Structures are given as C-alpha cells and as structure tokens.
Amino acid sequence: MESKNFFVEQVRKIQNDLIAGLQSEDPSIRIKETNWERKDFLGHPGGGGRTVALEGEVIENAGVNTSLIFGGVNPEFAKKLGSETPEVWATGISTIIHPKNPRVPSFHANFRMIQSGEKIWFGGGADLTPFYPNEEDFRFFHQKWKNACDPYQVYESMKQSCDEYFVNSHRGTEMRGIGGIFFDYWNSGNMDHDMKMVTELSETLVPSYLPLVNKRKNEKYTEADEDFQLHRRGRYVEFNLIHDRGTTFGLQTGGNTDSILISLPARCKFTYQYQPEPGSPHEKMMEYYQPKDWTAL
C-alpha cells in the first residue's frame, strides 16, 4: 500500500526536523547515531531503525528514534495484537527530551502505524513534563495540540486518554507531567482520513515544543529549582519503568535495551517522603500534575 511508504517517509522527515531544531537551539549538542537491523521471528531480515542520542549544554539528554520493522513475529504475540497472521509491519517515531535548565519542560512524543494481517491502526501522542509553574507555557502546549486536533474533533478524547495514561498510579492520581494527547489502536475505518490526521498531528511535534526551549533555555534558575526537577525526573523514571506499556513491553520482548531506556533522564534523585518546600513555586507546581482544562484557563 502506497500510503504506508508515505508514512515511513513522514516519520523520517519529522526525525530530521526535530534533530535540526534541537541543534539550532543547542549548538553544543553532540550526536550519537546508531543504525540497527532486526531479524524477524524466523531469522529473516526484519527491518531496523535509527536511534539518535543527543547530549548538550541546553539539552542534557534526548533520544529521537525511528524504526521500520516487518516480517514474522511470535504467533502468540500476533494473537495478543488480535491478528491471526503471525506477521507485523510497523513504523514510527519516538522522542524524549530532557533539557538541563529546570525552567524548560521535558517532552515526549511518538507516532506510529502498525499493520498485522488485515488490521491496521495508528497510535501516538505528545505530553509535556514541566518543573516550574509557568502556566502560559502549559496553555501554549495544549493549544497547539488542540489546534491540530480540532479539524478531526479528537482533542477532548485524546487529551482525556493522555490524562488517564500518564498517571503514577502507585502515587494516587499524580500524573507524570501536565499531559497532552494520547491515542492507541486508532482506526476510524477510513484509512486516508486517519493517515491525514496522524500526519498533521506529527507536524505539530516540533512547533509544540521547541518554542518553549527557545523561550526558557537562558532563564536563571535556583538550586531549589534543580532539586525539584531532579526529583520529578525520578518520578519520570518510576512511570517509565513501572507503568509505560512501550517500555515494559519492549524490555520483556527482547527489544534493544539501550534504545528503549534512552527515555531515562541523565540525572535524577529519590528521597524518602519527598516534599517540595511549603510556599515554594515547586509546591505550587505539584497542583498542575492533575488533569486540567488547559485551553479554557
């Protein structure tokens, strides 16, 4: 199907756009690129991917990965996917960005297309993890995604899915960040329509986030700001290793561990019964890690 190849090119384009954007925001950035190949379940060539790790003064660590895999899969896995055909085709982009300055939010996004037998679906989303209560940034981010979703009338539902997904449920209702959008097993029955929607959403990845890097990267910050950021990065680690489906599934099924765990922040902290200072901006920030109607605020 031609549109599959189109989407492969689209995720590669977004990967390049994002890397170029990060280089532009952080000229100190160093790139470590790994091109990997995969054998399929039967030992045949099964595609591969491009893992790009970045480290710099502004962007402490980031990963911008794409992959295109195909071929045989474990028949039990195919059944889990709801397919009788033990074959899969999948492509996608996944990124996670941890800036050094605690006034710049961390960011995660991914978009993917999967086919197994007769079934085709899309998945993905984007979410923001800020560490300082700059409410205007949160509104900016959500508004960007609302604008991209509105032609398809999916913002409300995708925002809600995101609010439900990124919860550290072992810590009650506390979210990893302030959400964004999230969708999975997406198939409206109209492939062209879905492809157009997901392509447009993927085009929002860069402009929803890089302006926030640009705006905040030179802001002065305090030791207390950094301490709070490092503890919230600890919660990020908790979410990714305990709850995130992609991470736990990837590690259990023998995925490339380094590529999967590129999502973890370079540094983080854990403290027993951690609490931000009463009356601090960080205590205020804790209130934002709950679902809110951002674009109406």
Next chain:
Amino acid sequence: MESKNFFVEQVRKIQNDLIAGLQSEDPSIRIKETNWERKDFLGHPGGGGRTVALEGEVIENAGVNTSLIFGGVNPEFAKKLGSETPEVWATGISTIIHPKNPRVPSFHANFRMIQSGEKIWFGGGADLTPFYPNEEDFRFFHQKWKNACDPYQVYESMKQSCDEYFVNSHRGTEMRGIGGIFFDYWNSGNMDHDMKMVTELSETLVPSYLPLVNKRKNEKYTEADEDFQLHRRGRYVEFNLIHDRGTTFGLQTGGNTDSILISLPARCKFTYQYQPEPGSPHEKMMEYYQPKDWTAL
C-alpha cells in the same frame, strides 16, 4: 504459636542492632521514623510496621523496615499464595543501604516469615552491590554467609538462587551486584529447624556488612569512581522497578509507596550506551557482576 512471636521479636532486634550500627559508623546520620498501621481486607486492624529512613554523610540514604501484618486478605491473593484461607500473618525485616563513598558497597537484605492458612514459610536473603573491584571484600561477604549457611548445608543452593534472582535480564546476564544468598517459600517440614536457621541467618546481617562500611568509608575516591557508582545505582533502580518481585507486587497491591521505594538510591545517572572507561577499575568491576565461586577464589 509461640515461635511466631519469637520471630517478631527477632526481626525487631535486628532492626535495632542495624540502626545502632549505622549510627555508630555515621554519627551525622539523621533518622526519620514512621510507624504505620494497616487495615485488613475487611477493614479490621491488620497490624503495621516501623519504617526507619536514614540519611547522613557516610550513609547517603538507607531504609531499615520491619512489619507485622495479619488478618483478612483478598481471597484471590490468598489463592495465589496457595492457600484456601483468605487470611495471612507475616512479619519481616527489610533493609537497603546506599553509602555515599563509591568504595563502600551498597547492601540489601531481608528476612520474613509468612503464614496463610495451614501453610508457613520463610523467605529472605542478603546481597552486596559493590562499585569498586576490591575482591577481598566480596570474599569476606560471601564467606560470612557461607559460614552461617554451612550448618544447614544451604549455601550452594541459596547462593545459586541469588545469582539467578538479581539479574537485570533486559541487559543479558548482568547482575545487580555480586549476589549473596536468596531463598523463598522455604519450609523443610521441620518448623523448629527452619526457625533456627533463619534466625541464625538474620544474625549475620549486621556482621556481614558493617565491617565493610568501617573499612572503606574514609577511603579517598575519584570523580570517575562516583560517576560509575551513580550509573550502577541507575541499574539498581532498573532492577528494583522492573524485576524485583517485592517492589512490583507491593506497588500493584496498594502497599505504602514511600516505604517500598525507600530502596531507591538518593542520586543516580542514566547514559545512553554507558560504558566505563577502558582499562579502568570500573571496567574491571563489570566482570564481577556475574556468578562466581567467591569462597573458592
């Protein structure tokens, strides 16, 4: 049963011994003690525990916890335990110690006794996570546990269980540390014998570890030593959140999150494709995170 009360007292004694020992090694240590109570599945009093968090100059962070719980449990949980009676009685001590100096190993141990219906069993173990290739320390640690195990001829099997358990299987055969002993669902059919064995093992907790703190705590260390330690602590976090049964089970069943995650190190690092410097002691140390016949070296 009288022996149950005996074991409750034993774990409380070891808790106090260990806290006193840590205070003696680190006079700067600050203690945060939390006594918590539990309601059972039916809302009745169900026991509780004493969580003791410690932070100091020598001991960067540590937890020394005991608990005694009883009463109704979720009937499905009881079935998982192999019991038809939806009641449980359990007591135990659990500790994890992360010293600041990378020349001092981190340490973990726990001992517990559990009864559900007619079934009674013991579980526990102790394992060491060093960051510097001081082989004599590793032999000291294993010899202590071998000496404690030898009267019961269980060292070989408990060491092997430990080597098999503390593996970061998403990173091949790499272990969290250098092992020690590990046992679970232990019931030889002779309750008095088992109680005597586990009591003696628990008496080895303090003398297997504190001498290493004393010996190494004032050793000078380099920035490279600390960088390696922080990355290995990252692997510690990976193990605990991805693989450790106690942690994942506790978080899934609504345990006290702060008490469970007291095991995480205060600071840690994650780097894409992390590798210690070629030819460094840290590269050498990587060879030790594999099963070895320590007491024969």
